[in-house]
Every structure is written in C-alpha cells, then in structure tokens.
Amino acid sequence: xxxxxxxxxxxxxxxxxxxxxxxxxxxxxxxxxxxxxxxxxxxxxxxxxxxxxxxxxxxxxxxxxxxxxxxxxxxxxxxxxxxxxxxxxxxxxxxxxxxxxxxxxxxxxxxxxxxxxxxxxxxxxxxxxxxxxxxxxxxxxxxxxxxxxxxxxxxxxxxxxxxxxxxxxxxxxxxxxxxxxxxxxxxxxxxxxxxxxxxxxxxxxxxxxxxxxxxxxxxxxxxxxxxxxxxxxxxxxxxxxxxxxxxxxxxxxxxxxxxxxxxxxxxxxxxxxxxxxxxxxxxxxxxxxxxxxxxxxxxxxxx
Amino acid sequence: xxxxxxxxxxxxxxxxxxxxxxxxxxxxxxxxxxxxxxxxxxxxxxxxxxxxxxxxxxxxxxxxxxxxxxxxxxxxxxxxxxxxxxxxxxxxxxxxxxxxxxxxxxxxxxxxxxxxxxxxxxxxxxxxxxxxxxxxxxxxxxxxxxxxxxxxxxxxxxxxxxxxxxxxxxxxxxxxxxxxxxxxxxxxxxxxxxxxxxxxxxxxxxxxxxxxxxxxxxxxxxxxxxxxxxxxxxxxxxxxxxxxxxxxxxxxxxxxxxxxxxxxxxxxxxxxxxxxxxxxxxxxxxxxxxxxxxxxxxxxxxx
Numbered sequence: 058x059x060x061x062x063x064x065x066x067x068x069x070x071x072x073x074x075x076x077x078x079x080x081x082x083x084x085x086x087x088x089x090x091x092x093x094x095x096x097x098x099x100x101x102x103x104x105x106x107x108x109x110x111x112x113x114x115x116x117x118x119x120x121x122x123x124x125x126x127x128x129x130x131x132x133x134x135x136x137x138x139x140x141x142x143x144x145x146x147x148x149x150x151x152x153x154x155x156x157x158x159x160x161x162x163x164x165x166x167x168x169x170x171x172x173x174x175x176x177x178x179x180x181x182x183x184x185x186x187x188x189x190x191x192x193x194x195x196x197x198x199x200x201x202x203x204x205x206x207x208x209x210x211x212x213x214x215x216x217x218x219x220x221x222x223x224x225x226x227x228x229x230x231x232x233x234x235x236x237x238x239x240x241x242x243x244x245x246x247x248x249x250x251x252x253x254x255x256x257x258x259x260x261x262x263x264x265x266x267x268x269x270x271x272x273x274x275x276x277x278x279x280x281x282x283x284x285x286x287x288x289x290x291x292x293x294x295x296x297x298x299x300x301x302x303x304x305x306x307x308x309x310x311x312x313x314x315x316x317x318x319x320x321x322x323x324x325x326x327x328x329x330x331x332x333x334x335x336x337x338x339x340x341x342x343x344x345x346x347x348x349x350x351x352x353x354x355x356x357x358x359x360x
Numbered sequence: 361x362x363x364x365x366x367x368x369x370x371x372x373x374x375x376x377x378x379x380x381x382x383x384x385x386x387x388x389x390x391x392x393x394x395x396x397x398x399x400x401x402x403x404x405x406x407x408x409x410x411x412x413x414x415x416x417x418x419x420x421x422x423x424x425x426x427x428x429x430x431x432x433x434x435x436x437x438x439x440x441x442x443x444x445x446x447x448x449x450x451x452x453x454x455x456x457x458x459x460x461x462x463x464x465x466x467x468x469x470x471x472x473x474x475x476x477x478x479x480x481x482x483x484x485x486x487x488x489x490x491x492x493x494x495x496x497x498x499x500x501x502x503x504x505x506x507x508x509x510x511x512x513x514x515x516x517x518x519x520x521x522x523x524x525x526x527x528x529x530x531x532x533x534x535x536x537x538x539x540x541x542x543x544x545x546x547x548x549x550x551x552x553x554x555x556x557x558x559x560x561x562x563x564x565x566x567x568x569x570x571x572x573x574x575x576x577x578x579x580x581x582x583x584x585x586x587x588x589x590x591x592x593x594x595x596x597x598x599x600x601x602x603x604x605x606x607x608x609x610x611x612x613x614x615x616x617x618x619x620x621x622x623x624x625x626x627x628x629x630x631x632x633x634x635x636x637x638x639x640x641x642x643x644x645x646x647x648x649x650x651x652x653x654x655x656x657x658x659x660x661x662x663x
Contacts, residue, residue, distance in 0.1 A: 254557070255648065256655035268651075270644035315659075341573035345558065348571075349652070352559035356618075 058082065058217070059126055063119055063142065064133035065092045068159060070194035071186035072131060074103035075226050077112050084127075086119040092191040093118045102193040120145065129155045129217055131180075136160040136324040139168055150174055155213050157204065161245055161309075162324025163238055169207055176209030178218075179234045181241040183299075185306055198303060201227055205234035236284055243292060244299050245325045246279045247272055249310035250346035253320065254353070256311065260304025263297065271342070272296070278340040282332050310350070317357040322350045361385065361520070362429055366422055366445070367436035368395045371462060373497035374489035375434060377406040378529050380415050384520075387430075389422040395494040396421045405496040423448065432458045432520055434483075439463040439627040442471055453477055458516050460507065464548055464612075465627025466541055472510055479512030481521075482537045484544040486602075488609055501606060504530055508537035539587055546595060547602050548628045549582045550575055552613035553649035556623065557656070559614065563607025566600065574645070575599070581643040585635050613653070620660040625653045 058081055062073050065087030073085040085101070087093050096116035103110045124130065124146060134142055139160070150156075155176040158165050169177050185198030202221075206214060215230070222228035231237040248259055251271055255261075262268045276296060280289050313320040326347040333340045361384050365376050368390030376388040388404070390396050399419035406413045427433065427449060437445055442463070453459075458479040461468050472480050486503030505524075509517060518533070525531035534540040551562055554574055558564075565571045579599060583592050616623040629650040636643045 251648070254655065255651040256658070257651070265647075266642055267644040267647035270642070271648045274644075339569055339573070341570040341577075344568075344570035345554070345574045348558040348560070352557065353656075355559070 058128045060084070060129045060131065060217075061086050061122060061124060061127040062131045062133060063146075065089075065096075065116075065191065066133065066135070067186040067188040067194055068182065069133040070101060070188055070192075071103070071184065071196060072133060072159075072182075073114055074101055074110070074112055074194060076221055077101070077114060078223075079221050081129075081220070082115075084115045084117055084122060086117055086122040086124075088119060090118050092116070095191045099192045103196060104189070104193065105196040124149045125151060127154060129157065129213075131157045131159060133159045135319075135321055136162055136164050137319055137321065139165055143168060143172075147172065155209070155217070157214070157217075158207075160324065161321050162242060163328045164324035166238075174209075176213050177207040178204050178214045179207045179238060180204035181237060183241075185303060197306065199225070200302075201229055203229045203231055203237060205231040205237045207234050239284055240292075240295070242325065242328070243276070243279055243283065244296055245310075245321070246329055246343065247275050247296050248300060249308045249320075250322070250326060250350055251275065252308040253310035253314045254346070254349055256315075258304065259300045259306050259308055262300045263304070272300075274342050275346065278343050279329060281338055281340065282329060282336070314350075314353060320350060320354060322347065322354065326350065361431045363387070363432045363434065363520075364389050364425060364427060364430040365434045365436060366449075368392075368399075368419075368494065369436065369438070370489040370491040370497055371485065372436040373404060373491055373495075374406070374487065374499060375436060375462075375485075376417055377404055377413070377415055377497060379434075379524055380404070380417060381526075382524050384432075384523070385418075387418045387420055387425060389420050389425040389427075391422060393421050395419070398494045402495045406499065407492070407496065408499040427452045428454060430457060432460065432516075434460045434462060436462045438622075438624055439465050439467050440622055440624065442468055446471060446475075450475065458512070458520070460517070460520075461510075463627065464624050465545060466631045467627035469541075477512075479516050480510040481507050481517045482510050482541060483507035484540060486544075488606065500609065502528070503605075504532055506532045506534055506540060508534040508540045510537050542587055543595075543598070545628065545631070546579070546582055546586065547599055548613075548624070549632055549646065550578050550599050551603060552611045552623075553625070553629060553653055554578065555611040556613035556617045557649070557652055559618075561607065562603045562609050562611055565603045566607070575603075577645050578649070581646045582632060584641055584643065585632060585639070617653075617656060623653060623657060625650065625657065629653065 060081040061084045062069050063086045077083050093116045096114050101112045101114040152173055152175045154174055156174050157178040157180050158169055159180045182202050183200030187195045187197050189195050218228050262272050276293060280286055310320045326343055329343055330347050363384040363386045365372050366389045380386050396419045399417050404415045404417040455476055455478045457477050459477050460481040460483050461472055462483045485505050488501030490498045490500050492498050521531050565575050583589055613623045629646055632646055633650050
C-alpha cells in the first residue's frame with residue numbers, strides 16, 4: 058500500500074520516521090526542492106532519547122509527487138496552509154483514496170466535508186517532536202496517536218491504523234471525531250496563547266499562581282462551548298496533566314511567535330470566537346487573547 | 361526666575377511651548393546635541409487644532425546645561441531614564457532648587473525621597489501631546505495639569521504654578537501627592553497594557569464588550585491596592601471617561617510597542633505587582649499583563 062505523508066515539518070518528519078518502519082511504501086512530500094533533495098540524499102535522522110536513527114526515506118516535492126498513486130495520504134501541514142495545498146491537490150485526488158488529516162483546531166473540517174474522497178479520518182498526536190533541521194527530527198516526549206473516522210467505510214482506516222500501532226507508537230481509535238478534536242482544541246486554547254504571550258514554558262502555568270488562575274479562566278470560557286460540559290473537572294485534570302507532561306516544552310504557538318512565523322491562532326481561538334459569536338456567548342478572555350496574538354502576528358511585518 | 365525643562369519628548373516640548381509664554385526664563389534640556397541645535401536654529405513649533413505657532417526657545421544638551429543656575433527644574437523624561445539622568449544631575453543640584461517630577465507610575469518616589477533638594481513637587485498631565493519631529497509637538501487633546509507638594513515649603517511651588525496657570529492651560533493643586541499619582545497610575549494600569557497588547561485605540565475598550573470586561577477585571581484588581589477603595593465606582597467612571605476623552609488616541613504604551621521602544625511597564629504594572637507581592641495579594645490579570653508586556657519588550661532584541 059502506498060502512503061504519502063504531506064508536510065516536512067516536525068510532525069511530517071516524525072511520522073515518516075515512525076511509519077517507515079511499517080509495511081507501507083512511504084513517500085514524504087515536502088514544500089521545497091531543497092528539503093526533498095536533502096532527505097533523498099542524507100535520509101531522515103530521528104533523535105530519540107540518547108539514540109539517533111538514520112533512516113532512508115523517499116522524498117519528493119509535493120508539487121511533483123504522484124499523489125494520484127497514493128492509497129493513503131496523511132496531511133500534516135498547518136491548517137492555515139491547507140487552502141493553498143488543496144487548490145493544487147484536489148484536482149488530482151480520486152474518490153478511492155483515503156485521507157487522514159492531522160491538523161490542530163477545527164478549521165479543516167469544512168475542507169474535509171467537501172472533498173470528493175470517500176474515506177477520511179481525523180487524527181491528533183500528543184508526541185513531542187521538534188524539527189532540528191530539514192532532515193532531522195527530535196522526539197522530545199512520548200505521547201499518543203489518536204484518530205476517529207470522519208466519513209467513509211471504517212475498515213480501510215482500521216487496517217492502516219492497526220498496521221502502524223506498535224510499542225512506543227500506540228494508536229487509539231475514538232468513536233466521535235468531534236469530541237476527539239475538541240480534546241486537543243481545549244488544550245490548545247488554554248495553553249497556547251498564554252504561553253505564547255508571556256514566553257513561559259508549559260510547566261510555568263502550574264508553578265505561577267497567577268498564570269494558573271488565568272488558565273482556569275480561559276478553560277471556564279472554553280467549556281461554555283465544549284460538547285461535553287458536564288465533564289468539566291475531568292477535562293480540567295487533562296489540561297493540567299498536559300502542562301505537567303510537557304512542562305519543559307515551549308508551546309507550538311510560542312515557538313511560532315519566537316520565530317516570527319504565522320501561528321495557528323485562526324484555527325484555534327479564531328474558531329472558538331466565531332462559534333461563540335454564532336451562539337451569542339461572550340468570551341472576554343479568549344477574545345482578548347485572540348486579539349493580542351493577532352496583533353503580535355501583524356507586528357512581524359514591521360520587523 | 362530660571363526654569364529648566366529636562367526632556368525633549370512630547371511632554372518636554374509641549375511644556376516648553378506652553379511655559380515659554382510665561383514670565384520664566386525657560387531652557388529646554390535635551391539628550392542629543394542634534395535636537396538642541398535644531399531647536400536653537402528652528403525654534404519650537406506647536407500645532408494646536410488648525411493653528412501652528414513658531415516659538416523661539418533656548419535649548420541645550422542636558423549634559424552641558426548650567427543646571428546649577430536653575431531655580432526650578434521640571435523633569436519630563438520617562439521614569440526608566442531617571443537613574444541615568446540623575447547619576448549625572450544629582451552632584452550638581454543645590455538644596456535651594458525646586459524640582460517638579462512629571463513621571464507616570466510611582467518608581468520615581470524613591471529617588472525624590474532621597475534627593476538633597478528642599479522643595480519637590482509631583483505633577484501629572486492629561487493633555488494629549490505627540491512629538492512629530494525633534495522641533496515640533498502636536499497638542500492632540502486638552503486636559504489638565506495637576507500637581508501636589510511632595511516636600512519642602514509650599515510657597516515656592518505655589519508661586520510657580522500660579523504663574524503658569526492660564527486659560528487653556530489650567531493648573532490644579534491637589535492635597536495628597538499619593539492619591540494624585542494613583543489617579544494617573546490607575547488609568548495607566550487599566551488602559552495601557554490592554555491597548556498595547558491588542559493594538560486598539562483607547563475608545564475600543566468601550567466599544568468591545570469583551571475588552572470592557574477585561575478592563576473591569578484589571579480595574580478590580582488594581583482597586584485592591586488603591587488608597588481609596590471605597591470610591592471604587594467613582595474611579596471606574598473616571599477610567600471610562602478617560603477612554604472616552606482619548607478614544608481616538610493610541611496609549612503611550614501602544615505607541616512604544618509599535619516603535620519597538622522600551623515601555624513604562626516597570627513603573628506602572630511592575631510597581632503594582634511588587635506592591636501586591638509585599639501585601640500577599642494575588643493579582644492574576646495584572647501579573648499576566650505584566651509578563652506579556654515584558655516578553656514583548658524582550659522580543660524587540662530579536663528584531
């Protein structure tokens with residue numbers, strides 16, 4: 058079975074490294090010719106604990122990859138890159154292909170709904186992964202890989218997921234894609250903007266009485282839109298647990314801000330703000346954070 | 361009477377323009393030789409409404425100015441510049457001189473306490489003033505000039521203040537310098553960080569339901585430290601009034617952030633955070649804003 062992983066960032070490299078050990082014929086599709094050439098020439102290096110693995114990998118520029126030959130396509134690019142990517146990709150897709158979307162937030166759902174592809178899954182990953190160069194990825198924390206069926210027959214994705222499930226890379230299926238995405242969205246809404254604005258590592262949200270208070274305030278607001286509001290304290294424990302498990306990490310939004318890159322604010326807080334607006338619910342803190350991150354992104358233009 | 365105004369920013373230029381019409385022999389002391397030369401050559405231009413006034417002005421570099429000859433010194437530099445300024449100034453002061461400090465926040469109080477000068481006043485100004493060039497200042501909104509005695513005999517400062525009081529530049533004396541400074545501090549604590557982080561003009565704090573909610577949250581926290589907590593709703597009205605009166609203005613902190621300049625965060629939120637710490641009071645929102653602005657300032661180094 059032919060698998061194409063689209064995206065040469067931390068997640069794309071990490072999945073390519075992990076799935077190259079499976080039975081699939083994996084091709085990693087990246088945006089630039091330089092990265093495709095470097096990966097083909099040097100292979101992919103996975104740093105994990107004190108070990109380092111050098112793995113051969115097939116790599117192509119996404120534009121030049123034979124997407125139509127893929128049985129399964131795993132899309133790992135940031136959600137704000139999907140529109141550009143699919144403008145080019147969509148005409149080449151056929152309905153028998155299977156797509157797994159790995160984006161944060163919810164803004165990819167509309168795209169997934171409208172694609173003329175029969176089988177679509179949605180996944181989220183809580184492994185820590187940092188791209189150290191175009192050909193090297195560092196596995197900074199063990200997490201899980203969870204997915205849910207979005208549309209189509211379950212057997213195809215079940216088969217794929219069973220094949221990639223292995224010790225150290227456990228794969229879990231969830232029944233409800235909406236609740237699956239909300240579990241990641243909630244953590245992102247709570248942790249990302251506060252850390253991005255204050256520049257602290259995730260663990261500092263637990264150490265600072267004041268930041269923990271703000272975290273709870275954001276959480277309370279987000280839970281007003283959550284599909285399972287009755288499980289509030291259970292979800293609060295999960296958010297705290299993520300801060301603890303990733304205490305030495307910088308959130309992806311903080312990393313983006315520090316590198317003066319576009320953040321995922323639109324698909325995370327932007328989605329929540331729009332949903333609140335449609336439901337006539339006021340979320341002061343989340344709206345404030347949304348405006349502050351958006352202002353920060355705009356300031357990069359003057360740098 | 362010889363008056364020296366120290367600082368060639370918006371406030372220094374505005375006061376020099378206003379006080380050059382009084383009986384005083386005014387010298388404007390500025391940091392750079394370029395500005396001193398430009399002011400001596402071109403004079404000072406005051407834009408006010410549709411009028412523009414060209415005023416001759418005596419200007420000197422602060423380092424070269426005969427500070428020892430001044431009867432009254434008005435210090436308009438930002439509070440974070442006071443340490444450097446007074447390291448140079450203090451040895452040249454004599455106890456018979458009079459100083460009026462015009463800083464935001466409270467961090468200049470310690471300096472004022474320790475100066476070997478007999479008469480010290482503290483002032484705050486709510487006139488809108490924007491520096492448009494080294495020799496031009498724009499009066500963007502009519503406000504007031506309020507002052508209080510900090511130490512020394514009142515008659516000297518009373519005499520000076522009576523002389524500069526005139527229609528369009530009203531001067532008011534307050535009894536309690538601590539309450540005077542808190543009135544400005546409170547507005548700065550509430551308005552500056554929110555506008556600086558979200559990039560909105562002051563009036564937007566009234567137009568956005570969410571930002572107004574955050575404004576109130578910050579206000580509630582600040583009032584925990586205010587010397588007159590019983591007057592809460594009266595002060596709240598004042599804060600709203602300032603937002604309304606300055607609705608088209610960018611706060612000074614937003615202007616500083618946009619220009620990638622150091623802000624007055626330390627003397628405003630930093631002071632409040634330290635005071636809260638000493639009193640074992642937790643101020644989550646103010647602490648969060650303090651950290652976010654500090655992080656923003658640090659990011660300028662990577663630009």
